Amino acid sequence: MDYIILLVDDEEQFHTLLPHYLMKHKQHAFSVHSARHGKAGVEQYSKLANGSEKPDLVLMDIKMPVMNGVEATRRITDNDPAANIYLFTAYAGTEVERNALDAGAKGTICKSADWTRIVEDIVNVLEL
Amino acid sequence: MNQIFESMVDGVYMVSKDYKIEFMNKVLINEFGDGIGGICYDVFHNRDEPCPNCKIADVLKRKVVGWEWYSRRMNKTYDLIETPMRHVDGTISKLTIFRDVTKRKRAEEQLKLLARSLQEHVEMLEDSKEQITRAYSLIEHFLKETSHRIITPVTVIGGYAELMLESRNLDDKQREMLMTIRERNNEVQKLTGDALAGSYLKEEEY
Numbered sequence: 001m002d003y004i005i006l007l008v009d010d011e012e013q014f015h016t017l018l019p020h021y022l023m024k025h026k027q028h029a030f031s032v033h034s035a036r037h038g039k040a041g042v043e044q045y046s047k048l049a050n051g052s053e054k055p056d057l058v059l060m061d062i063k064m065p066v067m068n069g070v071e072a073t074r075r076i077t078d079n080d081p082a083a084n085i086y087l088f089t090a091y092a093g094t095e096v097e098r099n100a101l102d103a104g105a106k107g108t109i110c111k112s113a114d115w116t117r118i119v120e121d122i123v124n125v126l127e128l
Numbered sequence: 129m130n131q132i133f134e135s136m137v138d139g140v141y142m143v144s145k146d147y148k149i150e151f152m153n154k155v156l157i158n159e160f161g162d163g164i165g166g167i168c169y170d171v172f173h174n175r176d177e178p179c180p181n182c183k184i185a186d187v188l189k190r191k192v193v194g195w196e197w198y199s200r201r202m203n204k205t206y207d208l209i210e211t212p213m214r215h216v217d218g219t220i221s222k223l224t225i226f227r228d229v230t231k232r233k234r235a236e237e238q239l240k241l242l243a244r245s246l247q248e249h250v251e252m253l254e255d256s257k258e259q260i261t262r263a264y265s266l267i268e269h270f271l272k273e274t275s276h277r278i279i280t281p282v283t284v285i286g287g288y289a290e291l292m293l294e295s296r297n298l299d300d301k302q303r304e305m306l307m308t309i310r311e312r313n314n315e316v317q318k319l320t321g322d323a324l325a326g327s328y329l330k331e332e333e334y
Contacts, residue, residue, distance in 0.1 A: 011280060017287035090279030093324065094272075111279050113286025113310075113317045 002029045003126050004053055008041030008072060009061040009088060018059070021115045028123065037064045038072030045076050045083065054080075057126055059088035060105060062096050070100045077104030086125055139206075139226030142213060143168045145188055147178060150221060159202065159226075174201070183210045187222040196229075204230040275320040282320065285313045 007018055015034045022030040033048060033055065035041035041060065048055055058076065062069035069087065076083045087108040091097050097108060109121045130151065133140040139156030143149050147167050152160075163171030169178050178184075183193040192211045199206065206226045213223040289310040293303065 011284065013284040013287070017284065017291070020291060021287070090276045090283070094276065111283040113282050113313050115283075115287050115290055118283075 001027075002031065003056045004031050004033070004048065005122070006033045006035065006041065006045055006048065006055040006058045007088070008035045008038060008044075008058065008064070008069065010036050010064040011061070012036075014061075014088075017115065018118075021119050022122070025119060025123065028126070038067030038069055038075075040066070041072045042067070042075045046079065049080060056084060057122065058083060058085040059109065059122070060085050060100070062087060062089045062091050062100055068096075069105075070096065070103050073100050073105050074103040084125075136225075139228075140223070141168070141226075142221045142223045143184070144219070144221050145184065147184070156226060172199075184222050186210075187212050188220055190220075204228055205233045206230075271323050275323040278316065278320045282313055282317045286310065286317070289313060 005018075005022070007015060009015065015032075015036075019030070019032045022032060031053075033044060035044045038060075041058070045055060045058060060069040060073055064072075069089070073085050073087075076085060081104070083104070085105045087097060087100050087105050088111065089097060089100075089108060090111045092108050092110050101108075107125065109118065109125065112118055130153075133151070133153045136153065137155065139159055140151070140153040141149055141156050141163075142151040147169060149163050149166050149168055149171060152162065152164050157163075160171060169175040169182070173179055183195070186193050187210050190212045192209065194207070194209050197206050197208050198204070205228075207229050208227075209225045211223050211225075213221045215221065289306055292298075293306050293310070298306070
């Protein structure tokens, strides 16, 4: 199956690493779009959704410049309550994570040195 | 009756309605000198006139009065019990029993000082406990925040190490070094996980 993913993260390296590891997946194909902060993520989501390329999954970092992931999540879900947003963060188990979940994120995919695990988590979420 | 008074460890004296001392037992004579026949306010208080707080009027109305008196001259505190004493001729005198409570009073003062000092120490301990709790909380916050921050570079390093290991152009030495980077990076991740679980700050570790 072909999935559209929007990665919203200010760490440049993740925009290189995530497509690389997703590309290795044998059962699914992925199209990964990028935004470097929350505000850009909100705009990108809207643009993709209006262009019939609504992301199947938004991976949202929490701590970012310009607009953080909590606010970006709130703005996206205000317009599209069905948006499938998962936090992609090192801040699992913290208050900021809870705030983002309250803002409409459906869950958390933890950042980890183990990218096989990250990809598995992403695929599990998409196959739900 | 006098024999009973002489056998008492407390001082006893008797005074008529015109303040004349009719009797003093030996305990009181040893303490204030022989004042029998003298005037009570002169003998006990070195005064020229009756004391303002004299209880004789109450006692003559057949009341029993108990009160505490500090003698500056003797530097002692007494518990006094003053009671009417009816004579065979119908006249009434005031009988006073002196109980020296100086030691008990000093012990009470000492106890009050100790209690105050104890209270101060308890407050100091509570302050210290509060400071330690605040410091502990700061350390815990610092450790957790640092651990969270470390996870991002650990994820990047792990990602690139794995990516480079996919290359076919590596010699054995380079492959070994990359595998070391990957393994040590995994150790760092485990350490941050332990820190986030709070295992470094468990009470039994101290």
